[in-house]
Amino acid sequence: MSGLGNNASGTPGEEKGASSMLGLGILKGLGVTLRNFLGSYRDPERLITVEYPEERLPLPEQSRAFPMLIYDGEDPIGGLRCVACKICEKECPSQCIYIVKDRDARGRPMKRPKIFDLDISTCMGCGICAEVCPFDSIKMDAAYERSAESRFERLLLRKEDLAKPNAYYHKIHPTEAAEADARLGIASPEPEAPPEGAPEKAA
Amino acid sequence: MRDPEKSSELEETAPPGLPSFQEIRRILEERVEGLRLEFIPNPAAPDQSSFCVPTEFALETARILRDDPRFALDFCSNVTGVDWLDQTVEETILHRETTDEGERTIKEIVRRRRPGFLEAVYHLYSMRARRGPLVIRQRTANRIDRVRVASLTPIWRSAEFQEREVYDLFGVRFEGHPDLRRILMWDEFKDYPMRKDYVEPDDYEYEPTPQGEAAAKARRHYPYGGAR
Amino acid sequence: MSRQTEGQQFASALGMGNASPEGPRGDSPVLPPPAGPLYEAKPKPGSARAAEGETLEVAVGPHHPSTHGVFRMDVVLDGERIISLKPRFGYLHRNHEKLCEGGTYLMAIPYTDRLDYFCSLTNNWAYVLAVEKLAGVEAPERAEYLRVITAELTRLLNHSCLVGFLLQDMGAMGTPLMYAFREREKLVDLFEELTGARMMCNYMRFGGCRTDASAGWLERTRRVVDDFPRFLDEFEDLLTSNEILLARTQGVGKLSAELAINAGVTGPMLRASGVAYDIRKAAPYGIYERFAFRVPVGEHGDVYDRYMIRMLEMRESVRILKQALKEIPEGPVLNPKARRRNFRPPVGEAYGRLEAPKGELGFYLISDGSPRPYRFRIRAPSFINLTILEDMCLGHTLQDAVIILGSVDIVMGEVDR
């Protein structure tokens, strides 16, 4: 530290709380770091860093990253709960959802989305869409490793990318998913159902 | 939409720790010669109603508010601008009429056009006496060329950066400000971005999920039906 | 070698100011230098050398490790002394206020997280406080307790990190900051468990909080809070009597109480100057009047006092937290009458403010009865606390200016909005 010798701040400070012998305070501080250093050999609790990405901490249940669309049954697109009511599109603060309602052969609107795009390059993961969706369709995923090389390819999610089975939802947010199932009046899926693309977690 | 009956009722409320608005008006108008304060009622939070101070008396009024022990508002917490566009306002006017059945009050609704103006709003507190807020406002004559109000930085230093910000984002000119430059925008910037009629520059960037205004803009740049 | 060139060499070696216009890549086009300074920095009268014009202008920042983000100080030096210092902002300006005027009341909440990204929970609270005042909504009891708990945890987080950063500015590379971040980690883990996110919590709503805290969460919070004084003791052992810290901070950047009040300085900065003004006491919001705590006040108004105030405030926060965690009742956390969608407060305006870790954070809202605020204004404490930066730095050296800036506690997301 080069600022030590030439601390010329104009007004010399009064000696407040300074130790009787110059340098004692520094030694006391060094004692603290030494205690921490030696303690880390004795007590594994003191080793607080996690060697990410080899090692990962389990995520808490509430944890949220980006939204996903839940489907029931086997068919990811046919089973989507979304009825294309566009409430989430309207309420999203960063306006990153884009929905087009599907139409049948005679041009009447149908209760499913033709296009459901979500631009996670602008999504801020606030969870408001999940909060306002009255059909328990859009929920927050916990998968956070979403980096991509291009802004428009892997960050613009189509409904195929967003669709996640209910079993996956149960795996990451069990309490919330059970509440949603109770509201919708459907049976909860088997707990062992193989989750697709689930984030790897090591306890 | 001002109901004169309600307005005078609200004037009897008081800001926290201070005399009632009526009383404040009386004290100030007594001490500053020629001052006429306009009371701006605030139905949502009556204790945060405000006074509109004419620009030419603002500095003197502010000094009294700070130095008079009845106010002692030594802390100017918040300074901000508001842009009011031209609008049609409805006003309710009360007439008293004597008919055969006795006296009765008739409410008449008058519509008139109110030219737009810019406003500088100050929230004043007292740190020593723990009072406030008292809200005062200054209004410009219009939004185009007569946009001067008095700077209160000589009274409260905390207004220095905040008035600069109001100047920068709203275009209100503060007479007597020691250093009135842009603060958040760069010096060469022309317009005032917080005004309600500000048109953002047409620097469209491709957006995968355009909606509303952004979609209209996308269509201008990609004539074949927007981004998709 | 004249003084000027020496200084220039020093400046360019640090990457500040008059570096050679060529970037690291030789082939990139070199922009012509600007025709003149954007404004004249006038030397203070009375300085003999300044009269001879022997001054040095240094632009510290916008990319400088000591400026806590993209912030620039245009400094004029006479020898080693600062004779003028002009802060320049706006590098992070995104017109937050206009952004929020374009959206509904609900949409503004996640944006407030991004103001002061260390303290998203107090930002949330300040905003919903203003909306609740505007719309006359009240939050249930349990939500009020949760608000106090999260706000005080935020204060612990902010102050411990700030002390770490301040020491980092002083040259204590790493150790204090790492210790502070070790504690911060425990706090953000609690936030993540409660709100789903570590920093961008988006937790509070008009009339309450978004989610309830489980009994397990409260228990873990109790444990973290009970452990916290041990960390504070360790931190004080490490720092408070350290001679280097004393030499660098005592008597540096003095701010008088009169100037602090007049310049609207709030928060620990103000209290370090000897003014006992804490909004939690002066105009209690939420349920703060139920808790017993003291407001620490400094006497010298220098950097050391600002450091010390924060250490003491953390101990008071621990006190509040212990009481709140003991008393928290059961019950709902959201007022069922408060709407989220199609929320239209009545016509009018409201200014709501609270004691954020950095000072008084206020939101001023004007409603015209529509679902969008007509005016959305943020009174950002770090922005207004910078008003007197020049006054505190005059006469000091550049290395002191760095720690004075550090002691103000700014976050550029809030300064530039």
Ligand code: SF4
């Ligand atoms: S996700 Fe929910 S809110 Fe959004 S369109 Fe589908 S059903 Fe409506």
Ligand code: SF4
């Ligand atoms: S998480 Fe927030 S930003 Fe992202 S899509 Fe949902 S509402 Fe929009």
